[in-house]
Amino acid sequence: MSGKEQIKNANIPQMNINRLVDELTTAYCNIINANVPIRKFPSVMLWGAPGVGKSQAVRQIGKEIESQTGKKVHITDVRLLLFNPIDLRGIPTSNADKTLAVWLKPQIFQMDESDSIVNILFLDEISAAPQSVQAAAYQITLDRAVGEHKLPENCIVIAAGNRTTDKSVAFKMPKALANRLLHIEVEVSFNSWKQWAIQSGINEKVVGFLTFNRERLMNFDSNADDLAFATPRSWEMVSNILNYVDSDVDKMYSLIAGVIGFGPAIEFRTWSKVYKDLPNIEEIFDGKQPKVPTRTDAMYALCASMTAYAREYRDDMKRIANSIIYAQQMAPDFSTVLLKDYMYIEKDYRKKLLNIPEFSAWLNSKGKLLNGNI
Numbered sequence: 001m002s003g004k005e006q007i008k009n010a011n012i013p014q015m016n017i018n019r020l021v022d023e024l025t026t027a028y029c030n031i032i033n034a035n036v037p038i039r040k041f042p043s044v045m046l047w048g049a050p051g052v053g054k055s056q057a058v059r060q061i062g063k064e065i066e067s068q069t070g071k072k073v074h075i076t077d078v079r080l081l082l083f084n085p086i087d088l089r090g091i092p093t094s095n096a097d098k099t100l101a102v103w104l105k106p107q108i109f110q111m112d113e114s115d116s117i118v119n120i121l122f123l124d125e126i127s128a129a130p131q132s133v134q135a136a137a138y139q140i141t142l143d144r145a146v147g148e149h150k151l152p153e154n155c156i157v158i159a160a161g162n163r164t165t166d167k168s169v170a171f172k173m174p175k176a177l178a179n180r181l182l183h184i185e186v187e188v189s190f191n192s193w194k195q196w197a198i199q200s201g202i203n204e205k206v207v208g209f210l211t212f213n214r215e216r217l218m219n220f221d222s223n224a225d226d227l228a229f230a231t232p233r234s235w236e237m238v239s240n241i242l243n244y245v246d247s248d249v250d251k252m253y254s255l256i257a258g259v260i261g262f263g264p265a266i267e268f269r270t271w272s273k274v275y276k277d278l279p280n281i282e283e284i285f286d287g288k289q290p291k292v293p294t295r296t297d298a299m300y301a302l303c304a305s306m307t308a309y310a311r312e313y314r315d316d317m318k319r320i321a322n323s324i325i326y327a328q329q330m331a332p333d334f335s336t337v338l339l340k341d342y343m344y345i346e347k348d349y350r351k352k353l354l355n356i357p358e359f360s361a362w363l364n365s366k367g368k369l370l371n372g373n374i
Contacts, residue, residue: 051231127161
């Protein structure tokens with residue numbers, strides 16, 4: 001099913017990745033910068049279909065906390081599906097004089113307690129863990145401890161899991177545990193994903209295709225028996241194949257189909273043939289003015305390729321300016337797609353673009369189009 005068709009829990013807030021990262025980062029940084037104990041903020045539970053980007057969101061939160069607090073963030077990623085209660089409690093042994101049993105501290109509690117450090121304990125796949133393991137998570141989420149083992153004061157706790165409606169391995173969360181958590185459902189948003197994709201160097205063919213056909217970003221169907229299906233996570237795997245194995249979609253077709261399934265892979269391969277008809281991207285940035293394509297699919301491919309090139313040469317503002325001059329030949333909708341994507345290249349890149357007269361002129365004349373659903 002598409003992102004719009006996903007089953008939602010109406011009782012908790014739904015957020016895309018960008019909003020989720022912004023809101024939780026703000027909350028955590030306010031607490032950290034005010035020297036308020038982190039335990040005063042509830043542990044967070046992220047719900048969502050497989051592959052929507054829950055783990056990626058936690059990594060982004062870590063980077064933002066580092067940027068905004070100046071502290072180093074250490075993320076401990078615990079896949080609870082692979083754990084049993086002993087893994088969380090520790091292994092029993094005797095004390096020094098062999099009169100009492102003590103529990104060896106598990107690795108997940110071996111955290112740096114320094115003031116310059118923020119720890120994030122990420123309890124992933126908590127809903128897939130057996131209820132005996134979920135019971136051990138009771139203490140971690142509320143008491144920040146299991147038995148005598150305690151989390152340090154500088155530790156944030158975030159849990160994540162799939163919903164029972166996703167038909168993946170998921171046990172219903174006990175009410176007692178659910179009531180100890182702040183719940184957020186992670187939803188798929190193409191615009192949020194695209195901003196991350198451009199900043200992260202996702203292959204331009206993937207970005208271009210999904211801009212052309214954004215419904216293909218997520219086609220997970222909990223009622224289907226498909227092993228391979230399209231999600232933000234699986235498209236990242238497609239990008240890695242094209243970036244690090246071979247950029248030829250025809251040659252990589254079988255591998256791509258093994259990640260996203262035959263249906264999306266066929267569409268992607270067919271669409272990618274448009275790249276052979278694109279103008280030379282380097283010439284555009286050199287200041288030449290090759291003919292602008294007329295086909296819609298080619299224009300989406302051109303915008304994605306120009307954005308990828310601009311990201312690589314982001315500090316060469318003369319060449320960036322040349323590409324903006326070329327964009328003036330495009331239909332307004334496509335110049336808007338392109339320049340909006342340029343603003344995603346890195347955080348605050350818009351400020352650099354404003355130093356280019358051609359960009360400022362475009363923003364003054366057509367900037368209102370940025371508010372449209374383009």
